[in-house]
Amino acid sequence: MVTGAVLAVRDVEKTYASxxxxxxxxxxxxxxxxVHGLIGANGAxxxxxxxxxxxxxxxxxGTVEWKDQPVDWSHPRQAxxxxxxxxxxxxxxxxxxxxxxxVFLGRRETRRxxxxxxxxxxxxxxxxxxxxxxxxxAVAELSVGARQMVAIxxxxxxNPDVVLLDEPTAALSPAEREVLFRSIRRLRDxxxxxxxxxxxxxxxxxxxxxxxxxxxxxxxxxAPTADVTVDSLVTAIVGRELAREQREEREARxxxxxxxxxxxxxxxxxxxxxxxTVHAGEIVGIAGLLGSGRTELLEAIYGADPAATGTVRxxxxxxxxxxxxxxxxxLALVPEDRAKQGFLRDWEIWRNISLPYLSGLSWRRLLPxxxxxRDLARRAIADLGxxxxxxxxxxxxxxxxxAQKVVFAKWVxxxxxxxxxxxxxxxxxxxxxxxxxxxVRRMADDGRGVLMVSSEFEELLTAxxxxxxxxxxxxxxxxxxxxxxxxxxxxxxxxxxxGNDS
Numbered sequence: 001m002v003t004g005a006v007l008a009v010r011d012v013e014k015t016y017a018s019x020x021x022x023x024x025x026x027x028x029x030x031x032x033x034x035v036h037g038l039i040g041a042n043g044a045x046x047x048x049x050x051x052x053x054x055x056x057x058x059x060x061x062g063t064v065e066w067k068d069q070p071v072d073w074s075h076p077r078q079a080x081x082x083x084x085x086x087x088x089x090x091x092x093x094x095x096x097x098x099x100x101x102x103v104f105l106g107r108r109e110t111r112r113x114x115x116x117x118x119x120x121x122x123x124x125x126x127x128x129x130x131x132x133x134x135x136x137x138a139v140a141e142l143s144v145g146a147r148q149m150v151a152i153x154x155x156x157x158x159n160p161d162v163v164l165l166d167e168p169t170a171a172l173s174p175a176e177r178e179v180l181f182r183s184i185r186r187l188r189d190x191x192x193x194x195x196x197x198x199x200x201x202x203x204x205x206x207x208x209x210x211x212x213x214x215x216x217x218x219x220x221x222x223a224p225t226a227d228v229t230v231d232s233l234v235t236a237i238v239g240r241e242l243a244r245e246q247r248e249e250r251e252a253r254x255x256x257x258x259x260x261x262x263x264x265x266x267x268x269x270x271x272x273x274x275x276x277t278v279h280a281g282e283i284v285g286i287a288g289l290l291g292s293g294r295t296e297l298l299e300a301i302y303g304a305d306p307a308a309t310g311t312v313r314x315x316x317x318x319x320x321x322x323x324x325x326x327x328x329x330x331l332a333l334v335p336e337d338r339a340k341q342g343f344l345r346d347w348e349i350w351r352n353i354s355l356p357y358l359s360g361l362s363w364r365r366l367l368p369x370x371x372x373x374r375d376l377a378r379r380a381i382a383d384l385g386x387x388x389x390x391x392x393x394x395x396x397x398x399x400x401x402x403a404q405k406v407v408f409a410k411w412v413x414x415x416x417x418x419x420x421x422x423x424x425x426x427x428x429x430x431x432x433x434x435x436x437x438x439x440v441r442r443m444a445d446d447g448r449g450v451l452m453v454s455s456e457f458e459e460l461l462t463a464x465x466x467x468x469x470x471x472x473x474x475x476x477x478x479x480x481x482x483x484x485x486x487x488x489x490x491x492x493x494x495x496x497x498x499g500n501d502s
Contacts, residue, residue, distance in 0.1 A: 004068060004191050005029035006164055007084075008054065012062030014048050014217075022048040022194040025062070030162070030210075034195045035184060037225065039201065041237050044214040046197050049086075050166045053195070054086035055079035085160035087151050087168055094259050095140035099133050103153045125153050129183035131176075143269055145176040153182070162193045167290055168197060174251035182208060199289035200493030201233060215239055231494045234487055255465070256280030259449040260331075260418045265310035270296040271473030273310065278418060278449040283440060285460035286453045287489050288470035294453045295336055297470065298420045302333045302449070303327045308388060314417055330417030334407050334424055336453075349398075350377035350391040353409045380409035385435055408439055419443060421452040425459060437463045457489045 007030040009270050030036045040046050051057040053064065054245040055073035063070050066082055073079045076086070076355035093102050099113075100122045119135045126132055131149050139147060148168065155163055165184075169177045177331045184194050184207060198204050202210065204225075211228055213221035214235045221228065221236045259280045266272025271293030278284045284318050288294040300308035303319050303326040312319040314329040323333075354373040377391035384405045388398055404424065411419060424440065425433040440463055442448050454460050461481055467475040469492045477492050 005065070006032040007195070008065040009049070009053070010063045010065065012049070012052065012059045012064065014045075014052065014057070015060045021418075022217055023052075023059070026089055026214070026217070026219055028212050028219065028222065030193060030195060031190060031194050032161075033191050034209040035188050035196055036203040037211040038195055038197045038214070039199075039204055039211065039233075039237065041216035044237075045217040046214055047166055049214070050086060050088070050164050050195070050197060053079070054084060054088075054164055056086075056088075079170060080158055080160075083158075083161035084164070085155035085158050085162070085164070086164040087148075087155050088166050092146055093139050093150060093154075096138065097419070098136045098138055099142075099150055102139050102150055103157050105154065117478065121157070125156055129153070129156070129179065129186065131179045131183070145269065149176065149179075152183075156187075160192070162195065163187065164195045164197075165198065165471075166197045166266075168196070169200065169203060169291065177195060177203075199291070200495055201230075201237075201491075205230070205496070207231075213237060213500040214472055230491065231487075234490050234494075234496065238486055238490060240474055255282050256447060259315060260301075260451065261311075261313045263313075265297070265300055265308060265312065267296060267300050267305050270305075271470070272297075272308075273299075274473075274475055275346045276451075276468060276475065278451050280417075280447050280449055281444050283444050283450040283452060283464045285464035285467040286451065286470055287457050287460055287467050288453070289455075289493050291472075292470045292493070293473035294470050295422055296473075298333065298451070298453060300423050302331055302420055304333075327416075330415060331420060332411035332414070332416035332418070333420045334404075334411070334422060336422040348377075348392050349381070349386070349388060349406055350374045352395050353377045353380055353407055355410060367399040376413060377409075380412065384409055384412070404436060405439075408436070412443065416448065418449040418451065421450060423454060424452065425454070425456075429498050433459075457486050457493075461486065461491075473501075 004227045009028050011024045011025055013021070014127050022352070026045070038049065040101065052059050055076040055078050057074070058074060064073070066069065066084070080088070094105065097105070103122055103125070104118055115395060121171050122133070122135050131148065133146065139150060141335070142150065152168065152352060168180060184196070187194060187271055196204065196208060208225045211221060211223060211225050212219060213233070215237065221233070228373070256275045256279055262274060262276045262277040264273045264275065274297060276284070286294050286297070298303065299305050303311050303312070303322045306321065308321070314331055317329045319326050319329055319331065350373045374391050380386065381388060381391060386402050386405045389404060395403050398406065421440065427438045437459070440450055440452065452460065452464065464481055467481060467484065467489065468475050468480045469479065469489060471493055476498070479489070488497070
């Protein structure tokens with residue numbers, strides 16, 4: 001019989017082979033029949049802790065206790081067998097299989113597969129949470145939100161005592177979120193314990209009974225939700241109390257005419273409709289949490305979302321709905337995943353940098369001139385401070401910060417009028433980050449427009465002139481940098497503060 005916590009961690013630490021310390025002595029107790037919130041900023045250690053609790057990873061030191069007994073799960077199967085089910089941010093599903101096959105995938109059967117019995121069990125699960133799915137529909141045909149609900153049903157099909165939900169609403173529509181909230185309450189009322197991780201603080205405050213806040217791998221708050229104020233919660237996540245701080249003084253850039261105009265841009269289930277304008281010489285930030293639609297918005301502006309509707313104009317030239325059209329009109333995209341989308345890792349620096357405008361470096365626009373390409377690469381290495389053996393070095397051999405500078409260099413010397421930057425300094429060291437922010441400012445000083453997404457709101461406050469706060473696919477605030485602060489932006493992005501100050 002469980003006399004205290006159904007789940008507990010005591011002094012858990014996690015250090016990776018690279019030396020990164022993700023958790024630094026975390027202790028937490030989860031009581032049975034409650035919804036326990038686990039929150040913190042990006043990189044705080046939430047997902048690492050969830051992976052340890054569900055058997056995907058093991059703690060470096062410390063103890064995990066399950067129903068008053070220490071456990072040392074080395075595989076998710078052990079956690080599942082004990083009664084712990086997890087829904088991770090990217091739960092893998094088999095597209096070629098049906099909904100019912102995915103929901104019961106991997107569950108050991110004591111008898112032959114009984115299609116009628118499994119269908120009836122799935123429909124009962126759907127009725128239990130109040131969400132309808134067609135059992136025999138292929139998962140590949142489902143929306144992102146419906147796929148997430150399949151993953152949740154897959155966890156519930158094991159009839160667990162504890163369900164770990166890691167950012168479960170990031171891909172859900174408002175209607176699907178309400179279904180999930182009702183389901184969580186029903187599960188709690190029936191005695192199931194839920195550990196709930198989310199960047200949306202309004203959800204956490206609404207749903208949970210108890211809160212644990214992580215910051216930099218440490219527990220900084222552990223208290224009943226009713227005892228936590230909004231301001232103290234934001235302060236705990238950010239790391240300090242923030243009124244209106246005096247930031248770095250910098251010369252005001254002259255802002256020119258509108259250069260990028262987005263009107264009624266919308267993509268069903270992702271974002272919109274959204275209107276925004278970026279002027280020549282202006283850096284506009286987009287602040288949003290995971291699932292807010294920030295990356296999807298940039299991709300649609302760039303013409304990479306064929307389902308998007310609305311208009312995008314650069315200097316009154318309308319984008320025709322393709323990246324090729326966007327580049328010709330003067331748009332450039334620095335993507336979030338530079339390794340997959342930003343460069344060819346086995347190609348030399350010079351080949352990568354010249355890719356967007358080979359015609360301009362070619363003899364009579366017919367054959368590329370390797371000599372001109374190499375000259376441009378050497379210029380970029382000197383101008384941007386790219387640390388490399390030579391222009392012949394493969395980009396895959398560079399550090400993260402220097403590889404990102406190569407991605408920037410693809411657009412610095414070309415005719416691009418507007419730069420779309422998605423997490424431009426993600427995964428780079430402090431020095432490279434400062435170099436990249438300086439580069440962004442230089443490009444704006446040259447009269448270009450910049451639209452920049454960053455999970456680090458402090459970075460936006462440092463680099464930008466204006467910040468658009470995006471929440472659940474909508475712009476909820478348009479703020480001059482001098483009129484806001486980190487506390488304000490965090491509260492708006494997480495739903496703890498309403499109102500559009502545009």
